[in-house]
Amino acid sequence: MDTEHRPSPPPISHAQAFEALSGSNIAMVLCDPALPDCPIVYVNRAFELVSGYTAPMAVGRNCRFLQGKDTDPDDIKRIREAVASRVDVTVDIQNYRADGTPFMNRLMLTPIFAADGTLRYFLGIQKPLSEVEDLMSPNAVRSAMREVQHRVKNHLSMIVSLIRLHGRAAGDARDQFELLSRRVESLQVLYQELSNPERRRNMDTVSLGAYLSRLSAATQALDGRAGIRVNVLVDEAEVTTDEAINLGLVVSEVMTNALQHAFEGRETGLMELRLQRLSGQALRVTVSDDGVGMPEGVSWPDKTSVGGSVINGLITQLSGKLVVNTGSTGTVVTLDLPDLALQG
Numbered sequence: 001m002d003t004e005h006r007p008s009p010p011p012i013s014h015a016q017a018f019e020a021l022s023g024s025n026i027a028m029v030l031c032d033p034a035l036p037d038c039p040i041v042y043v044n045r046a047f048e049l050v051s052g053y054t055a056p057m058a059v060g061r062n063c064r065f066l067q068g069k070d071t072d073p074d075d076i077k078r079i080r081e082a083v084a085s086r087v088d089v090t091v092d093i094q095n096y097r098a099d100g101t102p103f104m105n106r107l108m109l110t111p112i113f114a115a116d117g118t119l120r121y122f123l124g125i126q127k128p129l130s131e132v133e134d135l136m137s138p139n140a141v142r143s144a145m146r147e148v149q150h151r152v153k154n155h156l157s158m159i160v161s162l163i164r165l166h167g168r169a170a171g172d173a174r175d176q177f178e179l180l181s182r183r184v185e186s187l188q189v190l191y192q193e194l195s196n197p198e199r200r201r202n203m204d205t206v207s208l209g210a211y212l213s214r215l216s217a218a219t220q221a222l223d224g225r226a227g228i229r230v231n232v233l234v235d236e237a238e239v240t241t242d243e244a245i246n247l248g249l250v251v252s253e254v255m256t257n258a259l260q261h262a263f264e265g266r267e268t269g270l271m272e273l274r275l276q277r278l279s280g281q282a283l284r285v286t287v288s289d290d291g292v293g294m295p296e297g298v299s300w301p302d303k304t305s306v307g308g309s310v311i312n313g314l315i316t317q318l319s320g321k322l323v324v325n326t327g328s329t330g331t332v333v334t335l336d337l338p339d340l341a342l343q344g
Ligand SMILES: Cc1cc2nc3c(=O)[nH]c(=O)nc-3n(C[C@H](O)[C@H](O)[C@H](O)COP(=O)(O)O)c2cc1C
Pocket: 029, 030, 031, 038, 062, 063, 064, 066, 067, 076, 077, 079, 080, 083, 093, 094, 095, 105, 107, 109, 122, 123, 124, 125, 126
């Protein structure tokens, strides 16, 4: 195509450009952050058509009048934060037309700065999503995930209850049921940590500190007593999910053992769970108590029991080293993990 001899179009003024945009099929609003509560100062015709609100009905109000009972507070929060930080944001948000019908609005919001850098307006572009777009939208996927998470949590709780129920009637095999239920509980807590909405990371790693804190609380809820305090002191360490599962099981086993046996005949007691990040890739987990100590001649974990051999197997998988110091002033179990795949 020959472009060289084409006459250049006459420049248009800002007012003409604005006039042209007002006829766009795309709904848009301008809000003025210099006015109290950042109200709408302009809506185009397409906005009136999409929302059912006429310009006189909308101008002077903050856009939140489009929200309603099923609007997700997390979406509102994301917009609020973007407005406060004066940055662009795109959010799919549940909105309602003037006649009350709901629509999923893909809102694109951007600050507009004057040449001298001062903030003049916020421009909002509203695109109602079709049913199909709505189903595929990040919001819909998120809420489907939430529903699945909710169900998985309930199912895991049910499985734990069933295992415990069978365990009570299992006689000699009771220990094995206990171990199994703890394994599922550890997974349950890990799962809660993975589905924590605050984490924006992938599913391959988990915050060990947060996970062990939750695990400690769960173990205490199951096996603790009113007079036993548990202090949890954890460094931040991001480990692979597999490592977290193995470590979680060892820790819950050690803690359960202490809660069940260390304070026999005592009303009160103190336990401490500590996770320390040592130099390089090394971690140390310590579970200590000020209880009665292990009986003489008892070695823990007991290699001859199912539980003991599972614990030993897990520690070997983690390339860990377990040291148990026990006496009349209590027990300290130290697990050194010199070579974890620590992230960050
Ligand atoms: C230019 C602009 C356009 C907006 N458009 C919408 C919209 O279409 N739908 C909506 O629910 N919120 C919209 N909002 C967001 C609300 O006005 C408000 O910022 C949000 O509810 C968070 O603030 P709040 O927590 O004070 O309500 C828009 C905000 C701005 C600045």
